[in-house]
Amino acid sequence: MLAIEAGSRLPGGTYALGEDRHAKLLSALGTEAPEDGSVHPLCAWVIAMGGCGISIGELFEAAGVPMEDGPMLGACDLELLKPMGVATTYTVTGTIEALVEKTGRKFGRFDVLIVRLEVSDPDGELAATCTPSMILPRR
Amino acid sequence: MKAGTQLGPRVIASVSGAAMHDMAAVLDDPNPIHLSGEAAAAAGLGDRPVNQGPVNIGYILDMLRAVGVVRDIRVRLLANVFAGDRVVAAGRVESVQADRDGRFLAHCVVWLEIDGSGRAVEGTAEIEL
Numbered sequence: 001m002l003a004i005e006a007g008s009r010l011p012g013g014t015y016a017l018g019e020d021r022h023a024k025l026l027s028a029l030g031t032e033a034p035e036d037g038s039v040h041p042l043c044a045w046v047i048a049m050g051g052c053g054i055s056i057g058e059l060f061e062a063a064g065v066p067m068e069d070g071p072m073l074g075a076c077d078l079e080l081l082k083p084m085g086v087a088t089t090y091t092v093t094g095t096i097e098a099l100v101e102k103t104g105r106k107f108g109r110f111d112v113l114i115v116r117l118e119v120s121d122p123d124g125e126l127a128a129t130c131t132p133s134m135i136l137p138r139r
Numbered sequence: 140m141k142a143g144t145q146l147g148p149r150v151i152a153s154v155s156g157a158a159m160h161d162m163a164a165v166l167d168d169p170n171p172i173h174l175s176g177e178a179a180a181a182a183g184l185g186d187r188p189v190n191q192g193p194v195n196i197g198y199i200l201d202m203l204r205a206v207g208v209v210r211d212i213r214v215r216l217l218a219n220v221f222a223g224d225r226v227v228a229a230g231r232v233e234s235v236q237a238d239r240d241g242r243f244l245a246h247c248v249v250w251l252e253i254d255g256s257g258r259a260v261e262g263t264a265e266i267e268l
Contacts, residue, residue, distance in 0.1 A: 021165045041200045042197035057169050068182060073216055076192075
């Protein structure tokens with residue numbers, strides 16, 4: 001199982017968004033596809049998380065937090081370096097940047113898990129980075 | 140486009156619970172708080188399904204792409220958005236600068252506001268004009 005500690009590398013992998021997922025995302029946002037044929041910018045998140053080699057559920061499980069405890073996204077930095085394609089297969093690598101223990105009035109004791117994901121196109125050029133900070137309640 | 144220019148608003152009249160089911164599949168996120176009010180209640184988060192955080196960011200991205208090409212967005216998620224909420228994505232240009240390649244980049248503050256209960260998301264973004 002993945003060690004949830006700073007410096008751990010995620011398994012990584014590849015990911016192609018596909019028309020069906022793009023259509024569902026556009027519908028959920030109530031919007032249209034970009035006119036230039038690229039995908040909606042939120043797809044960088046979907047591709048990064050989808051290709052990192054571990055699902056959100058598996059990541060939380062590895063961190064010892066059941067889904068029922070309500071882990072959630074606390075912050076995110078999304079860099080969009082190139083237009084991304086709906087059928088393009090991207091390579092994703094990821095690293096755990098930090099796991100920080102915190103205590104707050106709203107959540108009580110919790111950890112903040114920061115992961116950095118890098119998405120590269122088939123030419124090996126960086127297309128996007130995604131750095132989510134996830135709040136993990138500790139009950 | 141100059142400092143002080145208001146961005147948006149992009150209004151979502153009622154956040155859809157059905158869309159949360161679709162996005163759970165797209166995001167491969169099985170967290171039950173997005174799928175039922177009962178699960179949200181069990182997690183102490185009220186009695187309506189909780190919208191996925193990335194989707195809340197997506198409303199802001201969608202507002203920004205009406206202005207230019209989004210290059211970067213950095214946001215904090217401050218509150219949950221629930222099924223049925225009316226939310227408004229908006230922002231304001233803080234500065235416009237040309238980069239070394241002659242591209243004009245607008246640096247903006249951005250937010251997503253829930254009708255009647257404050258901001259759910261806030262942060263900064265950079266868009267190429």
